[in-house]
Amino acid sequence: MKKIAIGLLAAVAVALLGWVYYRAFCLSPDTDPASILNYRFAGAAYAITWAIQLGYLAWLAIKERAQNRNAARSRAIPR
């Protein structure tokens, strides 16, 4: 289940990156420069939002894993 969740999140991240790239750099040639900048800035804002949220979720997962590992290790040490 954990692997599915990680895969899903990675797929979301890759899809978002692709979308931002498409939106920022694959505009039609007759788009005016102000509109190009608007598309790029909006795309950047969306990408940064997702990067922060997914980054925090990944940090939480790493923290929980390290916590469980430390607890298991301290239980294994004979007193």
Added chain:
Amino acid sequence: MKKLVTCVCAAIAVALLGWAFYQAIYVAPEEQTMHEIQRIFYYHVPSAMVAFLFFAISLAGSVAFLAFRRNRAEWAQAADAWALAGAEVGVVFCTVVLITGPIWGRRAWGIWWTWDARLTTTLVLWLIYVSYLLLRRFAAGPQVQTLAAVLGIFGALDVPIVYMSNRWWRTQHPAPVFGGGPDSGIKDPAMLAAFWWNVAAWLAWGLLILAIRYHVERQHQRYAAQEAQAALDDTSNA
């Protein structure tokens, strides 16, 4: 069972986020004056609303911790975990607000930042809760939870000031979209729908990561208690 519930909640939150994203980018019409850049609104405002909610949860947890810390230790620990989870997830959403806002401002106003009341009070709110998290992370001793609870309560006092700042003072930041007078509100139904879908989606996502953070903190408390008990047993055996 617990894992299944978490997975179902996560699936709902991700589906909602996907739908809300589609609504914001492809369904909502382009705004007439700001054009494409206005779409940042669908992430910026819901993130601010969710951040305020989580700071309120942190406030409730801090008050409950101070109320229960002498007579109901287990309740106090749970309240402290809610306070920490609320503050941390609130900081994440507040960071999104403080980054997406200047990106929007650069295109709309021509500047990244200005020291107006709304922006400054939001930055102060973020700094207060970052200092709360630093206190939790680096301070040691039996009084840390109490000190953090007091700081959490003081930090929450800034939330209504942030909310009212563009009503009390003239600001570069736009007037309130909702509840800002007879002309306020979103007139286009497609824009309004996109906005509320994004509020629902980010709220669902926020509640999911809040629950995960609470679970991690409770686990940390249990391990810390077990280690303290083991150390006590060792001392009494020696």
